[in-house]
Amino acid sequence: MNWDSAPMVFVTAPACPVCLSVKPIIVRSEQGGDGSTSRKCVCRRCSSRFVLVIEAPLPEFGKTAEDIS
Numbered sequence: 001m002n003w004d005s006a007p008m009v010f011v012t013a014p015a016c017p018v019c020l021s022v023k024p025i026i027v028r029s030e031q032g033g034d035g036s037t038s039r040k041c042v043c044r045r046c047s048s049r050f051v052l053v054i055e056a057p058l059p060e061f062g063k064t065a066e067d068i069s
């Protein structure tokens with residue numbers, strides 16, 4: 001398998017939409033019915049509140065997303 005031609009997918013750390021601080025305080029975490037998770041967050045720096053939505057669990061190495069559900 002040639003990895004040189006594989007596209008790169010970047011996953012960035014969740015950041016505050018106001019000040020872009022990347023260390024929010026997670027207040028509570030809720031599971032959605034579709035495998036997503038929403039986390040209520042408060043920014044450590046500017047105290048903005050926002051909801052972080054993680055769309056689906058990341059597959060483990062060697063597995064596809066379909067194997068999990």
Ligand SMILES: [Zn+2]
Pocket residue numbers: 016017018019020021043044045046047048
């Ligand atoms: Zn902030």
